[in-house]
Amino acid sequence: MAKAVKAAAKAVKSPHADTVRKAVAAPMLEIPEPKLTWMNKSRQWGVRVKPGKKGLTLGSLNVGIYGEIPMDWPDQTRNPRGAIGRKGMPPVGYMLRSKAEVWADSAADLYEEAIQRRWAPATDVPWNTVKPLPDDLERAVCQVSTELSQYANVEIEVISAWQHQMVYGYHEVKQYLATAGFDAARHYEVFRKRALINGGGLGLEGAGQVNRMILESRGGWTEAVVYLVLVRGLFVQTILRYLEQYAYNEAERFIYRNVMQDKARLLTYGLDHLKFAIAHNEDQKQIIATLLAIGDGLFIRDFNDPVLREALAIIFGGSIDGARGAGMDVYHDMMRAYISTHLEYCQWLDVPRRVPEPLEQYAPQD
């Protein structure tokens, strides 16, 4: 009661003073003595992680029991790794509870890197360098921006759809994927901005077969990563590299280079995860090979759609006329670079891979 009176005295000048006075006068008000029983609840106390050269990083917190990351995480609650779970918590129903289904050793570092290397399309891009372009060129840039924006939207949906299925035991991955989702949101934003800044507008929706394949993959996160990284991710990364080379102003060059950098983190996570998954499932390599073979059909359908190809060729050639010669030559170079990088990644993962017949023209000759 003494505490309550003290509180009332303090509150005497507050707008609620009357309410407090009435409550104190009533015989019902009791402030229980604190039990503080929670204070002894810790699996490991006395931890002192010191910031290193890179600061106090997420990965550096993995000390003692806090660094125990088991291969299976049966706890289906939101209990943070290392904390003591409460009894009787209803399960959330996470689908991905095995380390092999989500893990990549690099996730914690990639999370830090994504936060540290963030950029803001609104203010970091030198938008004032965008000058009027010939109509055919502006339409091509806007068309490519439309499709890249759509790809980014697919990425947001896919990542978020799987991320909430992952248990809290592998929080490094969940946190990294949160940044990857944010990166994708930034890409959606920046390409939309490029389409709308220079007298053009958004163009035609992309063909979208690969979009559907990624969005509708149901075999697990690893399957989604195969399509998101080895197929779509590498393809977009290659497009960005060529767009940077053929950028028409500093703003575009800044955009392509920075999106490329963001995308490289997702490729690293994907590659690292697939390597981990392969190391822990003897059948995984063959599964990935089969998934890629299935995906080829849909990739080729998108590839056969002329819209993206024509728009890219116009950008590379500088005009519709230029697209017919030099522009298409560069487009073919770009496809060769994509297939070559895709095969290098597969080789590094030791996944058997055969280039499908319609794309054989782009396969390395040796």
Next chain:
Amino acid sequence: MAAFPSVEWFDDVRNIFNNEDSFRGGGGGQCNCVAGIKVGNEIFVLTFEGFECAGARQASLGDLDEVDFYLDMEILEWQAMIENIRQNGHAGLGYTLNTLDLDRDERLATSVHGDQYREDLFFRYNQTLQYFFDASSRIATEFAR
């Protein structure tokens, strides 16, 4: 005036790069990798730690086994890149690291170990690496022919 390639030249560039705040934002930032620089037969190793390029040293061919990736061009190609950067204040269209990597039959960025994960650091830190070489626009360079 430092001559390219030399440890002195890389140290001069490091000095500018390490003290320029604008290289730390807008997609630049902390960078942790060890990059080899191969100029013809001469080898240098640059160590990037956090916001800084922490060191540059002359090295041997065997040291390339240890770096995450290395950038490989002949002296005249390096010279063209550096002169272009000097003229523009930064790399012009045909001379960004990405473009140089795309334009060559043998890649600009490569590795001895073939570890895709480590090679990809070239792309993860591309903006920072570009800022590093762009910083060379602020020093005078002489080329040993």
